[in-house]
Amino acid sequence: MVLQSGKGLLFIAVVAGLVVISILSSQHALADNVSVVIPPGAANPNFDTPAAEWFSPSVISIRVGDTVTWTNHDGEIHNIASGTGITRMEFVTSSNVGTADGLFQSGPLAPGESWSQTFSKAGVFHYFCTIHPWMNGAVVVNERIPTVPTDASGAQITKWPVEEKTLDGLYEADLAWEPHVILTGQRETLVYQFYNGITGRLIESGVPYELVIYQNGKEIFRVDDNTQIGGGYRYFTFDQPGAVTFRFQKIGGGSSFADFSSLVYQNPNATQAGLPVIQPARNVALGQAFAAVFIVPPLAVMALVFIWAKWGSSIRSKMPGKKHMKTAVPPADSHEGT
Numbered sequence: 001m002v003l004q005s006g007k008g009l010l011f012i013a014v015v016a017g018l019v020v021i022s023i024l025s026s027q028h029a030l031a032d033n034v035s036v037v038i039p040p041g042a043a044n045p046n047f048d049t050p051a052a053e054w055f056s057p058s059v060i061s062i063r064v065g066d067t068v069t070w071t072n073h074d075g076e077i078h079n080i081a082s083g084t085g086i087t088r089m090e091f092v093t094s095s096n097v098g099t100a101d102g103l104f105q106s107g108p109l110a111p112g113e114s115w116s117q118t119f120s121k122a123g124v125f126h127y128f129c130t131i132h133p134w135m136n137g138a139v140v141v142n143e144r145i146p147t148v149p150t151d152a153s154g155a156q157i158t159k160w161p162v163e164e165k166t167l168d169g170l171y172e173a174d175l176a177w178e179p180h181v182i183l184t185g186q187r188e189t190l191v192y193q194f195y196n197g198i199t200g201r202l203i204e205s206g207v208p209y210e211l212v213i214y215q216n217g218k219e220i221f222r223v224d225d226n227t228q229i230g231g232g233y234r235y236f237t238f239d240q241p242g243a244v245t246f247r248f249q250k251i252g253g254g255s256s257f258a259d260f261s262s263l264v265y266q267n268p269n270a271t272q273a274g275l276p277v278i279q280p281a282r283n284v285a286l287g288q289a290f291a292a293v294f295i296v297p298p299l300a301v302m303a304l305v306f307i308w309a310k311w312g313s314s315i316r317s318k319m320p321g322k323k324h325m326k327t328a329v330p331p332a333d334s335h336e337g338t
């Protein structure tokens with residue numbers, strides 16, 4: 001009996017293990033793991049750091065479900081804390097040390113150590129090192145856009161156009177939207193037709209209807225129109241992501257309606273346009289560029305002024321052009337010509 005229950009437990013454990021493995025592998029198929037490196041010299045806020053940025057890359061774009069792994073390639077201890085650090089100017093002029101918001105926080109990362117964080121929500125997440133708060137970075141998490149169109153519940157739409165009867169059954173509408181997967185900022189073309197819900201015959205032109213678009217529970221568009229032979233069409237561009245309902249109502253003056261639903265996804269191109277800007281490190285190359293622009297020319301001008309002040313008069317008296325000028329201008333006591 002003991003052996004039997006032991007076998008039963010073993011069987012359950014094996015099944016549970018297989019389930020876990022299949023879940024993990026299916027997640028693995030969807031999610032990526034991306035790397036951010038803390039470069040050598042990141043601990044140094046001055047011009048003599050070889051680091052071009054404090055985190056490399058300082059802004060990384062991923063998708064919901066992806067994991068970011070930070071690895072410390074510097075020679076000092078660093079950490080990763082969500083929130084906003086400080087600018088280098090603040091480092092010099094204030095005692096501000098940044099504000100961690102607690103969304104995620106690593107322990108101390110010794111040289112060579114790594115730490116990972118999985119992002120399950122879309123958005124822009126700023127982070128910094130609390131030991132060196134001028135070290136700022138950001139993770140931009142984009143929605144995972146499906147390759148197939150769905151209704152608002154997530155069920156895949158396989159047949160176009162989508163057909164729906166009004167609740168009272170008197171009318172039927174069909175609607176197709178193109179592209180089928182809706183992104184913000186992308187022009188959608190809605191194409192639709194109306195039929196008699198009982199006979200299935202096409203509704204002739206001139207029958208009034210109303211198209212209303214709801215998104216995230218709010219009405220965002222409404223138009224009165226009349227049916228046309230060959231069907232109606234309309235362009236629409238969504239500004240916001242979220243569930244959307246296309247409603248045809250008051251067809252032929254009736255009181256019923258037919259609803260179609262889908263999802264609008266954040267356009268990754270739009271997200272790229274709003275990427276956060278992270279101040280670069282004050283690295284050696286930047287220091288040289290700074291010196292070339294702000295230090296070398298003023299020093300050169302100062303040197304010239306000094307040389308001119310000290311030896312200017314002797315240089316002027318020795319210049320051949322000046323001698324020629326003197327001989328060319330007649331002396332004041334020369335009046336031969338008058």
Ligand SMILES: [Cu+2]
Pocket residue numbers: 042043077078079129130131132135
């Ligand atoms: Cu640090």
